Amino acid sequence: MMAGSSLCSLAFLLQTGALCPVDLVESIYDRIDREDMDGVFVTLTRERALAEAHAARLRLREGRSHGLLDGVPIGWKDLFDMHASVTTAGSTVLADQPKARIDADVVATLADAGMVSIGRTNMSEFAFSGLGINPHYGTPINPHSIDEPLIPGGSSSGSGVAVATGLLAVAMGSDTGGSVRIPAALTGIVGYKATRGRYSMRGVFPLAISLDSLGPLTRSVRDTVMIDAGLRGCLLALPVRRACPTRLVVPTNIVFDNCDPAVVHAFDAAIGRIADSGIPVERRPMPCFSTIFELMGRHGALASAQAFVLHRERLSSPNVVEMDRRMVARARQGERMALSDYMTLQAERERLITEFNSLLAPGELLAHPTVPQLAPPLVPLLLDDDLFNHTNALMLRNTLIGNFLDMCAISIPCGPEGSLPIGFQLAAPRNEDDRLLRVAMELEQLIRAAG
Template identity: 30%
Template structure:
């Protein structure tokens, strides 16, 4: 089938559900879509470096099989043939999964991650593995040895793509894939979503299995969808969520389909703005977009209220004992090996966990539960807390300070076991994306998605495309 079929001029520009509808209507085939994306990857990848490995031949074969199934009237699901990209933390049996580390480039996966199994069971086609910060331990998206993806919103200047799911963010933004999977331990889905102009969902621990995913912090790690719309993010989340006997954190957590409530709008909801003191240090253009987003949600029928938070966002960024200790447990052996080719900044972060005492760890765990209880009390009767996702738009890589992190507004969601959605809400004068975060109580992903979808139905920020071709 010609990729220029009526109504589908360029399959690489389509979102995931748009592709699925085109497949069902026979206006497009999975082969068309995969060929278009592989061609775009081949053309842009030398500059963008979104992928650490592309599965071109295998993806083409899977697309041909999907096309036959659809033509015969027997697709395994409505998403059969839709391509996806996976972060290089997610195991696919027989494939290299290195966690972004040159030290692990020979690590061949012995299992397929549960999240990948669920996507493959739907007939999705994996285009390849995307770059990540080494061990997923960094928010700027840099990788000293395997390469830092190029943020596609500025073709002239290398800017932070956000991390640690840097390649997934760049791949989806640059239309190399319609959606992708990232992971979020301190903001690693939401930060690249912010800097790359995407929709990214940080789920509650236990919502999505982490079996078969290289860990950073087992008590904080959460896989999640990255897409160009809330609608696509909600669908992908719904496919991969649910209990898994191979991950005990998912036990007893019933799936919660977000699709029935996605279009209910925000009328009658109570949404909290962040305290005025938290506006300090946020770029004026980010604040202006934030204020306009609040006005938009109010115009859509939400009640905007104030809330007294039991913490300052920056203080929770410093509460890293949990992730430091758990990362050292998994990766300390490599960080201690001076001959191992580790990113300098990552080695320093991992080694910081060596000095975390049991007392430090348990004090932070107690702080976690205390602040969570206080936050829930403060948010009684409030459906979501609204913040910017980041303090600024993407900065040049030359200005990145590896001793600082861009996770001021994201880290609290992980530490306090919330769920949160990042989505584009404007652009700077230079054309760089700005982002709104919608944070909800744990296990209220459907609410965050509902609010985000209402916002995207009334705006078009998520439809803009970066200037790369």
């Protein structure tokens, strides 16, 4: 596969017979074997992938294509059950667990569409960090690193790097506080967080069940739309790119705090191009954003509380010494949350979701930087726990708002050529995914234009 090939272009080549699925899969594994792909995958599923590719080749030759995704390779974050493979969630403590008996629902759906599963992509252990660092399977290096290795963003780090390097056109991730959008922003690709529940979570290892959502990492919004359609079984009804009357709202509180000037400049340049195209843009405060962080300061974080319940037995077992100490420390914060605090947070969350939805008029979408900083160097974060925690909190800040308020959101690259990647996030209230994706397709070129 040529580096940077889009899902749409691969689909066209495969459907027309100009590209053979088996040759494509073999070229991917050849590149993995030939190049330094340390930390990108936890497990490669060669036998499965080659069997799926041979089946796709036969279907395509005989005119029995399963659809536009038939024969297209995909990577799966190491949270998704895959038949006859162990789901380790980026942790060695799960390595001796039984192999999955069946695929996760979304894996099965795309397998039925003819997609070819290349392997399990690496991630932050148990998906509990926005930086993408993994002490067990290695950390995928951001492909935009020059003089020193930069973090890829997490927790869907391997999925982000697999797409950003052009190895794959699409890889699946999960997003509990930004785990799809952060690696997308830091590696210069598109990352879409679907509304929680848009796709089935059955067979997906959780982190915080009231916040977890899924989404693909791709090279374009159109690719995202195609994979979203495949995940919902409606590839025959792809939305058409057309003018979408809309208005963008840029929040003036929280999301620009401690922003790198380069991020602000790139975002403002993109907003300027959008405004010049005739789309109204308004800057105004979103009080509920500030309230979220006030609530977390008083009561704690929902993600930590739910992660502690999920991992309670592991945290008290001898195996805890085999886990990332930073993940352990963060999960143990949830142990200190009183039931009254937890109930208050849940009630306030529902109130704030309703409040947020009422703040946006019909046709309005949010726009702001996906993350406030450029990808930082990896090595200092390995050596300094305080720096790690500070950077992790900053990287998660803008994106976790969308999970807390149950939004759907997409990150699109907006940085100028030659700079480190910068993400531009569009977001909409829950269950407005179709509108969000239509607007994102309409605005993508304006957002991406060099500035």
